[in-house]
Amino acid sequence: MDNLAIARVLAEIGDLLEIKNENPFKIRAYRNASETIAHHPDRVAALAPAERLALPGIGKDLAAKIGELVDSGAIAYHQDLLQEFPPTILDLLHLQGVGPKTVALLYHQLGIRTLDDLEAALREGRLRGLKGMGAKKESQMLRALEERTRVAGRRLIAEAYDTAAALVATLREEAPGAVIALVGSLRRGCETCGDLDILAAGAPATLMEAFTGYRQVERVLAHGDTKSSVRIWGGFQADLRLVPGPSAGAALQYFTGSKAHNIVLRDRAIQRGFKLNEYGLYRVDDGALVAGETEEAIYEALGLALVPPELRENRGEIAAAEARSLPQLIVQQDLRGDLHMHTTATDGRADAWAMARAARDSGLEYIAITDHSKALAMANGLDERRALAHAREIRALDGRDDLGGLRVLAGIECDILPDGRLDLAADCLSELDIVIASVHSALDQDESQMTDRLLRAIECPWVDVIAHPTGRRILRREPSRARMDVVFDSALAHGVALEINCQPDRLDLDDGLARRARDRGIGIVIDTDAHSPTALGNLRWGVTVARRAWLQAADVLNTRPFDSFRASLRRNRGAR
């Protein structure tokens, strides 16, 4: 049982308890535990009971319930709740504007248990007369039902960012003197995003009209003096909050989150005799303002160094900020090379020269061209003969004047076949400058097959890097079932580096795995896997993952100067 499966059951218990109108703090306990487990780097199912008990927010009771779930596949308490409420009732809870109280009311008064039930009841006017149900509520629910499928779920950060950046640019034109910033999960650099949170500090009240009147707005969901929500064409919800200029820092902090980070911070404020909200940090005694204009001042007043937004997840950053031991996070300018990209030789859109030129123009000092191998027939993958001929052409680009002296390595992205063999012969791989190996097929292998497959690839002496190690596609495909802790051990022993792939729907390794790999001492590379010159711009998303993984420049091999990077490759270290 993987962490997400455990987390889902605990979250479901939380939802059901909420419908049941249970103690809100008990509900929070289940949700906290769910979050903790979803983000835990190790398989919680494989932990000893005492180790589970040591996890934050997991006490005797929850540890026992998790044990029950892992051992028997179910939690009796959960099953009992599902006797009381049908599981389909949870779909209702996720409708916009419908919360636990409404769900309970609908269920108890009208026996509504599914979305279809609700729609039928609405159309028959059966909600009228229920407490708190008026005409507007009725049409709000009907609209939520219609929109449910279209706007359901989350979106990739890259997609959200473009939409948000355009909106922010428009608002800045409206209020040039104000602080206008993206906040929320986008500012923290989360891989997906549910809505676009925007903050304006010190802006005139007319900015709100500019926001609700933005040309891309499909519908205004809420419209107040300090807070409004709109639906953007294409399905995003955007929220704008207006605060006074002197509250800029407090509001930035508050709305950036995460919720877990903020709860800890506010608790810390209370312990020190303060109160923290989106307007400032106040002394409880006399209500005096202590800090508010900058985030840094707020953290300082709480005895903390400023925590970078990407780390605000309550995963150890508070303790590090207190000890003044926060990492100096990597920035995009630290990267000197990109070791994974494709050309027209296989499924890329541009030839090697054009990719090299674009890389040079973006400021890189070196690249590796790594087209696909023959197993990827669909992509016109290279066999040994073509791979070596391609390599000769690529090497002819190395250091050329019209490429500004860019160093160009001839490599390959070699498929790892289902049995773990490499797709190309060793005497071909040995001729290349760099080999990255990756899995593109048979992604549904079981745990032992996929683990053995990766181990066997790592044992091949000519493999330098494993690309997109888990094979996940965000929002579309789960990570492979490989036991990553075992894969990490082997990668470390053999000197193989692991990739953070920058394609916005891969971001693989993810932040949690990348952090753990680094902690083990494994070399990390950040690569675009670009199939076109513009895709080289995706480097920023990989850097974002690296920052969320607490990585510093020194942890990432392609921040090194070319000669040093090259010497760090497994084939050049005599590590085989």
Added chain:
DNA sequence: GCCGTTTTCGGCCCGACTGTTTTCAGTCG
């Protein structure tokens, strides 16, 4: 249900907007 530099009991983060209300409950972030 968790947790402890005041604690093993009694706390647990905070505020805005909407709709249906005549002072507030529900929802959301």
